[in-house]
Amino acid sequence: MIYDCAIIGGGPAGLNAALVLGRARRSVALIDNNQPRNAVTHASHGFITRDGIAPSEFRRIAYEEVLQYPSVNHWRTEVTSVNKAKYGFEMFTSSGVSVQARKLILATGVKEIFPEIEGFYPLYGKSLFNCPFCDGWELRDQPLVVVSEFPSAFHTTKLLLNWSKDVVLCTNGHASLSDQQKEWLESKGIRVMEQPIKAFIGQNGLLEQVQFTDGTHILRAGGFVTPKFVPKTSFGESLGCELTELGGIKTDGFGRSSVTDLYAAGDASYFMPSQLIYAAADGSKAAMGVSMDLMEEFIE
Template structure:
């Protein structure tokens, strides 16, 4: 079967793109490897009508809504390659099955790279987090630690200060703050520790202490760790897409890449903050562009 559009990735961007195209009576294959980045998250926040929804519940609700539209095939498979052909694309999964498509939307999200600190994954998603907009409210006014190896740590700390005034900023052995920034943070009562972090300590996912390599320990109840986000664009790099200096794919305002009929949506485009509501909105916008382009070609 030849589809109007194959969507690679079943997160909020891919799901919402499928919904919009299904409602536009387009034939769609939504191919989902079922490896959501937010699987460790206890709940997602900031999405009106779905505040506090678990990732599993969100995906289940979305999948059930897609069942209303007979032109959508929601398939669980791992995509292994994407090839450009005269009539569009051939998308191959790990079993060797080939899906033919006029258009492709890449909605594969990002991979996160965290500082290598012992114990991190025992607390990630339970008492250590990335996004203060997603988890700040639940840990308001608690003693928090901020760990970052990024030059953006100053802005990160200022943002998290909205939720708690009891903050310790750890730069994990890196000199990331200039004197003026240090003065501003310290004037707000924010402690700065530039020593390398050895480990996170606690029980059953609840952070209790942060230990430094010099033997110092501080008591903390929860925290935020900045990650490096790398767009998952490996599947289409062989197509020769133009890139930005940041390494993301160059697109127009509707997710069209430099390769005709190839689009990108959601966190993989790395244009918006990495939040569920932004990814879903981006999927909707990109799907509208796909439908518009199909309409112009066929009319």
């Protein structure tokens, strides 16, 4: 069988794309290996009617809704390679089967690469996070830390003042701030610590202090650590897609990439802001693009 569209990735972008295509009566192969990036978090926020929902419950409800449409098939496997074919694309999977489709939506998301700091992962998703809009409310009015090695450190720290006035910025040994930025932060009572971090110390997922390699430490109750984002797969690049400056797949307003019949949605395309509601909306637009293009081809 050659599907109208294959979707690689079962996060909010891929699931919403499958929903829209299923309702448009398009045959869909939704391929996902059930390894979501937000599995470490206890709750997802900012999605109307689903604020505070556990990621696993969000996915359960989404699959229940999507798979009620008979033209949508769910393949629980990992795609290992994608080839361009005369009819569209052929995907090879770790389970040994191949899937063929006329159109392809890459909703594969991104990977987070965090600084190698001792004690980070037991606290991640509990008192250390990466997105203030996602988790700032839960840490409101507490003594917080921002750990960022990137030029965005200044912007992130200013943003965090919405939720707490007690903020310390740590650059972990990187000179990412200008003198003017340091002066502004200090004028707001924000301490800037540029020495390398040795470890995060805490118990039961709750941060207690940040230790530095020079022997100093600060007491903190939570905070935000800025990761580097990289594509989760190289499918887009290997198929010849034009990329954005950040490394995402460059698309138009309906998810179309520079490669004919290939679309991208969610974090695979724009990287930031990385929120459920953005990704779901992007998946919807890509699905509309696919359906419109299939209709034009049928009419021709």
